[in-house]
Amino acid sequence: MATARMTVVMITRDRREQLLETLAHMTALVDAAPIILVDNGSTDGTADAVAAAFPTVELLRSTDNLGAVARNMAVERVVTPYVAFCDDDTRWQPGALTRAADLLDQYPGLGSVTGRCLVAPDLHEDPITPELRDSPVPGPDWLPGPALLGVMAALSAFRVSAFREVGGFSRRLWFGGEEELLALDLAARGWWMCWVEDLLIHHEPSRARDSTLRRRLGIRNTLWTLWLRRPVRSAARRSAVVLGSAPADLTTAAAVLETLRGFPWVLRERKVVPPQVEAGLLLLEESQRRSPARRYVG
Structure with a gap:
């Protein structure tokens, strides 16, 4: 038990x-x-x-x-x-x-x-x-x-x-x-x-949710995580993919602005993952790119 x-x-x-x-x-x-x-x-x-x-x-x-x-x-x-x-x-x-x-x-x-x-x-x-x-x-x-x-x-x-x-x-x-x-x-x-x-x-997904807020936070947090833990080349490449998959609207713009405002602390706390973890993340990129669960909509 x-x-x-x-x-x-x-x-x-x-x-x-x-x-x-x-x-x-x-x-x-x-x-x-x-x-x-x-x-x-x-x-x-x-x-x-x-x-x-x-x-x-x-x-x-x-x-x-x-x-x-x-x-x-x-x-x-x-x-x-x-x-x-x-x-x-x-x-x-x-x-x-x-x-x-x-x-x-x-x-x-x-x-x-x-x-x-x-x-x-x-x-x-x-x-x-x-x-x-x-x-x-x-x-x-x-x-x-x-x-x-x-x-x-x-x-x-x-x-x-x-x-x-x-x-x-x-x-x-x-x-x-x-x-x-x-x-x-x-x-x-x-x-x-x-x-x-x-x-x-x-x-059983609740109807009591703010989809727009969740999208803004999701984009922001994904970008912050990339720059906190991935090598520069990977972080830049994945950031472009994330932003390219998001609607070109005010919510995405607000997420980008929040991301940029947070960059001073992101750079202070940045700690790149070990090479073996980064190797696994590289293998995941194609499936993540195709995954409908990672589309920033709402």
Whole structure:
């Protein structure tokens, strides 16, 4: 069972009804694990509703929207060796938490495992799936699935010691593609990440989202991550690809402006990944270029 080995960390903001449904699912799992929830300054009564309906959930109330960094705050309280991230619109399926804990038990060099995402209502595979299943990144023979150099937080479980070693999610990036920098830092420290076909998570995308804001942040954070961790030639080439795939509109322009404003700290904190990690990233470029999941629209 996952109970003694895994903690579920969730973040939410202004999605009360969907969150309550997700908590009902997660607490009813046969392998349910303790849950730490951070409410990112909701104004719709989310925190009070959770406190009333789910008293066993450890609830942290933030007056501000901390974005992905709220996960770091929750992980500080985790006492189990592993943590599974779950969004208010994603639901780990029966046995998935146990499966993730078993894999992390079995392979001490594994920093994280990422599951297969099925999107409601018809449970089709998320568009990112082929990129993960067919990852060309070379990995050791013992790895229980395709090696990854990027993860999706709400579909992944992490070794807490590895997560803390790299400092968790960047406060600079806040939210939107924040996992990419974390994954590169894990790889640079020698931790392996992989995708596991039979580790299932369902996703019911919330309608309560600002697609334009997410696109702006996604472009900005992708560009920052490139210049924080890739060699100059690779960063420049990939930046051109990212901007070439984005609509030529005010949102993209705002993302570029924010990126440029952040360049002083990016250059101060720049630390290029080791050659073996960069080699894997080069192998990924073609599949990323073709992936519908990486089109900056909205």
